[in-house]
Amino acid sequence: MSAGGRTVNLRRALPADAVPAAGVWLRSFAAALPGVVRPRSDDEVHGFFRDVLVPLCETWVAEAEDGGVAGVMVLEGEELAQLYLAPEWRGRGLGDRFVALAKRHRPEGLSLWTFQVNGPAHRFYERHGFEAVEWTDGSRNEEREPDVRFVWRP
Secondary structure, three states: OEEOOEEEEEEEOOHHHHHHHHHHHHHHHHHHOOOOOOOOOHHHHHHHHHHHHHHHOEEEEEEEOOOOEEEEEEEEOOEEEEEEEOHHHOOOOHHHHHHHHHHHHOOOOEEEEEEOOOHHHHHHHHHOOOEEEEEEOOOOOOOOOOEEEEEEOO
C-alpha cells in the first residue's frame, strides 16, 4: 500500500524490528508530547520493545519501501496499547491503516488510553468512531499525566 506516494507494508514485528520500533516510539513521543515527562530512559524503552512488546505482544510495524520502520502498533487483548508514527510519517494515512487493521483483528471492539493534553490524538480516534468514556487524574499511569480512555464498539 502507498502512503504519501511511498510504499508502506503493515506486518507483524520481528525481533530485528525492536530497535527501530523503539526509535519511532521515542521520536514520536518527543514530537507529540513535549510537555509529558517520560518515566523510562531511552535504554529502558529499547529494552521494553526488545524483551516485552515484540516477543510477547501482538506488535505490528509499518515498513517503508527503504526497509525503515515508519510506525508501530501494539494490541494487547482488546486494548490498542500503542500507536506511534515517526513524525515525518504523520498525516499520510498510516494511522488510519493501523486503526483499520486493529478493528479487523478486534471486531468485537477496542479501547485505548491517551493523554488529555494530546488533542490531535483525541480528534484522530473520534474520527475513527472511538468515544471518550473515562477521564483520570493520571495517578494510574507511569507518567502521572491526566489521561482519557476511548472505546470503539462496532
